[in-house]
Every structure is written in structure tokens, then in C-alpha cells.
Amino acid sequence: MYSFASDEYIELIVKTYGNSMLRAAYALLGNRDDAEDAVQEAFIKLMEKKPDFKDDEHLKAWLLRVTINISKNMLKASWRKNKSVTQEISYTENESDEMLFCVMKLEENYRTVIHLYYYEGYSIKEIAEILKLPSATVGTRLNRGRAKLRKMLEGDVSI
Amino acid sequence: MTFKELYVKEMDEMSLSEAFEVRTATLMKQTADRKDEKAFMKRKPLKALAVAVIIIAFLSATAFAFSYLLSAKEVAENIGGEQLGELFGDSAAEPQTISNGVYDVVFLGKASGTRFNKTVGFEVEESRTYAVFAIKKTDGTPLSLTEGMPVQLAPVIEGYMPFMTWGVLEGASGMEKDGVLYYLFDYENLEIFADRTVSVVVLEPDMFPTSEILTLDENGSIIYGEGYDGIRGIFNLPMDESKADPEAAKELLGNY
Numbered sequence: 001m002y003s004f005a006s007d008e009y010i011e012l013i014v015k016t017y018g019n020s021m022l023r024a025a026y027a028l029l030g031n032r033d034d035a036e037d038a039v040q041e042a043f044i045k046l047m048e049k050k051p052d053f054k055d056d057e058h059l060k061a062w063l064l065r066v067t068i069n070i071s072k073n074m075l076k077a078s079w080r081k082n083k084s085v086t087q088e089i090s091y092t093e094n095e096s097d098e099m100l101f102c103v104m105k106l107e108e109n110y111r112t113v114i115h116l117y118y119y120e121g122y123s124i125k126e127i128a129e130i131l132k133l134p135s136a137t138v139g140t141r142l143n144r145g146r147a148k149l150r151k152m153l154e155g156d157v158s159i
Numbered sequence: 160m161t162f163k164e165l166y167v168k169e170m171d172e173m174s175l176s177e178a179f180e181v182r183t184a185t186l187m188k189q190t191a192d193r194k195d196e197k198a199f200m201k202r203k204p205l206k207a208l209a210v211a212v213i214i215i216a217f218l219s220a221t222a223f224a225f226s227y228l229l230s231a232k233e234v235a236e237n238i239g240g241e242q243l244g245e246l247f248g249d250s251a252a253e254p255q256t257i258s259n260g261v262y263d264v265v266f267l268g269k270a271s272g273t274r275f276n277k278t279v280g281f282e283v284e285e286s287r288t289y290a291v292f293a294i295k296k297t298d299g300t301p302l303s304l305t306e307g308m309p310v311q312l313a314p315v316i317e318g319y320m321p322f323m324t325w326g327v328l329e330g331a332s333g334m335e336k337d338g339v340l341y342y343l344f345d346y347e348n349l350e351i352f353a354d355r356t357v358s359v360v361v362l363e364p365d366m367f368p369t370s371e372i373l374t375l376d377e378n379g380s381i382i383y384g385e386g387y388d389g390i391r392g393i394f395n396l397p398m399d400e401s402k403a404d405p406e407a408a409k410e411l412l413g414n415y
Contacts, residue, residue, distance in 0.1 A: 005191030047190040099166040109330045132307035136325035159162040
């Protein structure tokens with residue numbers, strides 16, 4: 001068992017959760033540089049706050065929630081500066097990433113829920129806990145997000 | 160391949176570089192060390208007078224910070240920009256507060272209008288209702304946005320079981336200032352229900368409003384279930400009755 005601020009512990013959590021956090025941030029921000037900033041800020045918050053976690057799943061959920069909240073704030077900051085999010089977003093690193101492209105075209109509220117459901121494999125109840133939203137709201141967003149994706153994909157891929 | 164398989168495959172191609180991981184780990188270590196240093200400094204004994212001065216200064220600062228809350232317009236501007244702020248106008252409504260002795264929940268204002276476009280790649284114009292709330296600790300301890308909402312604020316409509324109206328909430332965006340959390344809630348257009356009492360109820364976080372938690376009395380008013388023992392409070396939203404549209408309301412709730 002490593003102590004909280006030991007080099008080993010820090011390296012372990014960056015390696016274990018960093019990529020999940022990066023992908024969650026990217027699903028919202030659509031920009032790798034910004035997503036990396038969000039991940040870094042979330043890890044620093046972890047060190048500042050030193051929360052108590054029940055288990056590894058609790059730690060992961062906390063890190064994802066904080067990363068998502070930071071990413072949302074970054075999006076808000078870009079609206080405040082009257083920047084067009086569309087211009088800022090590079091959509092995907094790779095132009096052939098069709099599913100990513102479609103998810104990026106969804107509204108912010110749907111992107112996070114779709115990502116946590118399809119990529120992380122969380123249930124509606126678990127997503128509701130992470131996002132601090134009622135389960136029914138998560139369910140509604142998931143259904144609406146799926147419907148929009150279906151429309152975009154025009155039946156080429158089953159959802 | 161299914162959407163899930165393709166999406167996971169595409170997402171998996173993105174990962175942190177080793178250089179980034181090292182940079183991040185270094186920053187984390189520095190943050191942890193700074194925090195430990197501060198904690199050590201705090202443990203050093205101080206003369207009684209110095210302690211008293213510091214305590215008085217802290218209490219005054221806390222009282223000052225919490226005596227002023229942002230207005231609904233300021234919150235909306237901060238979160239959604241000038242256009243959204245304008246929806247709330249300049250009228251400074253008297254904030255309403257509900258407290259359970261741990262948290263104070265303050266209703267700052269409500270506005271309806273065209274949806275602010277937050278969509279990437281699409282132009283969306285939908286009629287929306289927005290409400291702004293502040294949440295703070297009664298004892299003045301600062302709250303942090305990263306910890307999530309400490310209470311839940313759910314839209315309810317007279318005559319409809321609360322679990323039916325849950326889905327009219329489209330989203331909540333938050334900000335933090337001086338230890339106070341501010342939330343802008345984005346609802347489907349609630350004005351269509353203006354011939355009824357439209358409210359926002361306060362609940363413990365992560366609770367689904369089953370009929371044991373929230374229900375209707377014989378007049379159709381929203382009441383808490385007898386077995387519910389968490390934070391309570393109901394804010395009635397000011398509505399313009401002339402905008403009621405019972406047909407549209409029926410159609411909307413048919414979607415949930």
C-alpha cells in the first residue's frame with residue numbers, strides 16, 4: 001500500500017486513470033490540448049483535496065466527475081469569451097473517426113452521458129451518481145443522444 | 160460492428176504521452192508537498208492574541224463574502240454569456256432562502272426565452288426556462304464545485320407526479336464564487352404549465368423522486384412523502400399565466 005503523496009502512488013494513479021480522464025474530457029471538449037489541461041487540473045485537485053475513497057471505483061468516479069466539471073467550465077469560459085466552440089474544436093484527431101465525429105456533434109449534455117455509457121460501460125444509475133443528476137435525466141439524455149446518433153448514422157451502424 | 164465497438168476502438172487510439180504523464184506526476188508531487196508544508200506551518204504554536212486576531216479577521220471575511228450573493232443575471236452572464244444574462248433583465252428580485260441548518264439554498268431568479276446555442280455543429284433554437292440558485296453552507300464553510308451539488312433541485316408541476324416531470328430538466332451548469340455554488344438550470348419551456356403551480360423542490364442528492372419521496376395531496380399540490388427525512392423546501396417559480404398552453408404541456412409530458 002503506497003502513501004497518498006508517494007511517487008509510486010502518483011505514478012500508479014496517473015497511469016491507471018489518466019487515459020479514462022483524457023477520453024472523458026475529449027468527448028466534451030473535442031480538443032486534445034484542452035483535454036490534457038483538464039486532466040492535469042483534476043489530478044492537481046486530487047492532491048489538494050486528498051479526499052477519502054471507499055475503493056478504486058470511488059476514486060475513478062471522483063476523478064471522472066472532477067475532469068468533466070473542469071471540462072464544462074472550460075467550455076463555459078470559451079462561450080464567455082464569445083469564441084465559437086465550433087471553430088475551436090478540431091472534432092477528432094483522425095478524420096476517419098466517424099463515431100467520434102458524430103458524438104462531437106451532439107450537444108454537451110448528451111456527449112458526456114453517451115461517453116460514460118458506451119465507453120466506460122457505466123449504468124444509468126452509476127452515471128447519475130457521477131454527474132450528480134437524477135437517473136431519469138440521465139435516461140432521457142441517453143435516449144435523446146442515441147436518437148440523434150441514429151439519425152446521423154442513418155442506419156449504417158446499429159446503436 | 161456496432162456503434163459501441165467502433166466508438167471504443169476510436170477512443171482507445173487516444174492516450175496520454177509518457178512525457179505528459181511525467182509532467183503531471185511532477186506537478187502533483189509539488190502540489191502535495193506544498194500542501195504538507197502548509198499543514199506543518201499551521202501546527203506551529205501561535206500567541207493567543209495572534210490567534211484571536213486571525214480568527215476575528217477570518218470570521219469577518221467569511222461574513223462579508225456570504226453577505227453578498229451574485230444576482231441571477233450575473234450568474235447567467237458568467238455561465239452562458241451576455242445574451243443569456245439579458246434574459247434575466249435588471250430587476251433585482253428578493254432572493255428566497257431555504258435552510259436545513261447545514262445548507263442554505265437560495266432562489267435567485269427565473270427567466271424564459273430562446274435557448275442559448277451551446278451546440279457544436281448544429282443551430283438549435285428551442286424555447287427554454289432557466290432558473291438560478293445559490294447553495295452555501297450555513298456555517299460559512301466554503302463549498303467547491305468539483306465536489307458536485309450537495310443537494311438536488313428538481314422541477315415539479317402541480318397535478319403531475321414528480322417522477323413524471325423529472326425529465327424536463329435538460330441540464331445544470333455551475334460556477335463557484337467565494338465558497339458559494341451557483342447553478343443555472345436549463346428546463347424545457349415551463350411556461351406552458353403556467354396555469355398550474357410550477358416549483359423546484361429541494362431533495363437529498365442522488366435521489367429519484369419515487370412516490371414515497373414526493374407525491375401529491377388531494378388537491379394535486381406537491382408534498383413530501385411521510386417517510387422522507389432529508390432536506391426539504393419548495394420554491395414556487397413565478398409564471399406568466401397568459402403563456403399557459405395545456406395542449407403543448409400534455410404533449411411534452413407524454414414524452415416522459
